[in-house]
Amino acid sequence: DVQLLESGGGLVQPGASLRLSCTSSGFTFSSSAMSWVRQAPGKGLEWVSAISKSGISTYYADSVKGRFTISRDNSKNTLYVQMNRLRVDDTAVYYCARGDTTTFASWGQGSLVTVSS
Amino acid sequence: EVVMTQSPLSLPVTLGQPASISCRSSQSLVHSDGNTFLNWFHQRPGQSPRRLFYKVSNRDSGVPDRFSGSGSGTDFTLKISKVEAEDVGVYYCMQGTHWPPTFGQGTKLEI
Numbered sequence: 675d676v677q678l679l680e681s682g683g684g685l686v687q688p689g690a691s692l693r694l695s696c697t698s699s700g701f702t703f704s705s706s707a708m709s710w711v712r713q714a715p716g717k718g719l720e721w722v723s724a725i726s727k728s729g730i731s732t733y734y735a736d737s738v739k740g741r742f743t744i745s746r747d748n749s750k751n752t753l754y755v756q757m758n759r760l761r762v763d764d765t766a767v768y769y770c771a772r773g774d775t776t777t778f779a780s781w782g783q784g785s786l787v788t789v790s791s
Numbered sequence: 792e793v794v795m796t797q798s799p800l801s802l803p804v805t806l807g808q809p810a811s812i813s814c815r816s817s818q819s820l821v822h823s824d825g826n827t828f829l830n831w832f833h834q835r836p837g838q839s840p841r842r843l844f845y846k847v848s849n850r851d852s853g854v855p856d857r858f859s860g861s862g863s864g865t866d867f868t869l870k871i872s873k874v875e876a877e878d879v880g881v882y883y884c885m886q887g888t889h890w891p892p893t894f895g896q897g898t899k900l901e902i
Contacts, residue, residue, distance in 0.1 A: 775892040
């Protein structure tokens with residue numbers, strides 16, 4: 675079974691940084707593009723970022739470009755997103771998803787990031 | 792970006808009765824490679840989303856056959872032949888044909 679487990683969320687002040695991790699199992703991580711999708715409280719889904727299988731190619735939504743950095747460590751089967759200069763409107767549950775931007779085949783349980791003063 | 796518009800946004804249903812959700816895109820979702828990257832997801836209360844269909848009508852493993860996905864171009868439909876209690880939650884369509892990928896607003900199915 676595919677398993678994705680996010681961690682690293684929490685409460686931070688505006689302008690702070692946070693790094694989320696997503697550890698995976700049940701599939702060949704290095705053969706799969708990966709993505710981050712977020713959901714603000716009570717709202718819908720918003721794609722955030724994606725990364726190719728090798729990690730060479732990365733993609734970002736305009737809302738996070740220049741502030742977030744996606745990366746992966748295929749030796750550890752782990753996906754990351756470094757979030758800098760966090761804003762109140764970045765408050766959301768962040769999901770990692772297996773697949774590129776056409777698929778989102780499997781999702782983790784999510785990690786809540788709250789940005790508030 | 793491509794706008795995905797779902798209707799209705801709220802769908803009260805009776806157990807055992809059919810249900811249908813419409814999803815319309817602001818541009819054709821036919822990719823230059825011939826594929827149509829339209830997916831459907833279901834999110835139960837308090838849970839993460841789960842994909843039901845990819846490329847319009849390809850059912851994911853474990854999805855009951857009372858669910859069906861159809862459509863083409865800009866008009867797509869998710870149908871449930873006979874609603875069961877476990878079908879409650881929010882349904883989202885999502886397009887991956889055009890950059891950036893975008894989701895519909897969600898349709899809340901309630902018994």
